[in-house]
Amino acid sequence: MxxxxxxxxxxxxxxxxxxxQGGQADPDHPVSVTFHVGGRTMRVNxxxxxxxxxxxxxxxxxxxxxxxxxxxTVSVTGRGHAEKSVITANIVDLDQxxxxxxxxxxxxxxxxxxxxxxxxxxxxxxxxVWRPWWQEHWVWHSRGEDDGYxxxxxxxxxxxxxxxxxxxxxxxITPDSKNPTASGSMLKSGYGIQETVTARVSTSQSSATTPxxxxxxxxxxxxxxxxxxLLERTGSGYHAQxxxxxxxYSTYRRRTHFTPIxxxxxx
Numbered sequence: 001m002x003x004x005x006x007x008x009x010x011x012x013x014x015x016x017x018x019x020x021q022g023g024q025a026d027p028d029h030p031v032s033v034t035f036h037v038g039g040r041t042m043r044v045n046x047x048x049x050x051x052x053x054x055x056x057x058x059x060x061x062x063x064x065x066x067x068x069x070x071x072x073t074v075s076v077t078g079r080g081h082a083e084k085s086v087i088t089a090n091i092v093d094l095d096q097x098x099x100x101x102x103x104x105x106x107x108x109x110x111x112x113x114x115x116x117x118x119x120x121x122x123x124x125x126x127x128x129v130w131r132p133w134w135q136e137h138w139v140w141h142s143r144g145e146d147d148g149y150x151x152x153x154x155x156x157x158x159x160x161x162x163x164x165x166x167x168x169x170x171x172x173i174t175p176d177s178k179n180p181t182a183s184g185s186m187l188k189s190g191y192g193i194q195e196t197v198t199a200r201v202s203t204s205q206s207s208a209t210t211p212x213x214x215x216x217x218x219x220x221x222x223x224x225x226x227x228x229x230l231l232e233r234t235g236s237g238y239h240a241q242x243x244x245x246x247x248x249y250s251t252y253r254r255r256t257h258f259t260p261i262x263x264x265x266x267x
Contacts, residue, residue, distance in 0.1 A: 231245065
C-alpha cells in the first residue's frame with residue numbers, strides 16, 4: 001500500500017506545510033522555502049526561528065479538478081533545511097460512488113442495522129510562528145581621552161506567537177417537502193429525505209486556514225459504507241452550508257435521498 005503524506009480532495013483549497021530547522025534564521029540570516037507544486041513555484045520568504053528550534057512553513061493552493069498523485073518538491077535557501085524535500089499528495093474525487101436508483105421491488109431480507117461508526121476526528125489545531133526582535137546592547141569603544149564611539153553589540157531575541165483553529169459542524173435531516181407521506185419527522189419508506197450540514201471554522205490566523213469545503217454523507221442502509229453522497233456547498237465562507245446534490249432519479253430534481261422501501265421501521 002502506498003503511503004501518502006497528504007490526501008486531498010479535487011478542486012479544493014488546501015494548506016501544505018513542512019518544518020524547517022537548522023542553525024538560526026533571523027533578519028540578518030533569513031531562510032526562504034520554495035515549493036514546486038503542479039507546475040507552479042511558490043516561495044515563502046523571511047522564515048525565522050532561534051538556534052536549536054524550528055518553524056512550520058506552509059503554502060495555500062488549490063488542488064486539480066481530476067484525481068491524481070502529485071509530488072511537491074521543497075527546497076530551502078539559507079542555513080536551514082526542510083524535514084522533507086518531496087511531499088506526496090493523493091488527490092481523490094469523493095463524487096464517484098453515489099447510491100443506485102432505488103426500485104419499488106428491491107428486497108434485502110437479511111438486512112440488520114450496523115452500529116454507528118466511530119471515526120477518528122481532528123477538530124482543532126494549534127501552531128506557532130517565531131517573531132524576532134532586536135535586543136540592544138550598546139558598548140562604548142574608546143579611542144583615547146574624550147574620543148570614541150558607541151556600538152550596538154546586541155542580538156536577536158525571539159517571541160513565539162501561537163495560533164489556533166477549530167471546526168464544528170451540525171447536521172439535520174427532514175422529509176422532503178414534496179413527500180406526500182410525511183408528518184413532522186415521520187415518513188414512509190421509499191420516499192426522500194433532505195439534509196443540511198453547517199460547518200463552522202473559527203481561527204486566529206485566517207491566512208493559515210481554509211473554510212470547510214467538502215462534506216460526505218454515509219447511510220445506514222449501506223452499512224455506513226459501500227455508497228455515499230458528496231454534498232454540494234450552498235454557502236461560502238467560514239460558516240459554510242452543504243446539501244445533497246440534485247438527485248438524477250428525482251422527478252423534480254430535488255436535493256433528496258430516497259430511503260429504501262425495505263428499511264425496517266424506526267429511526
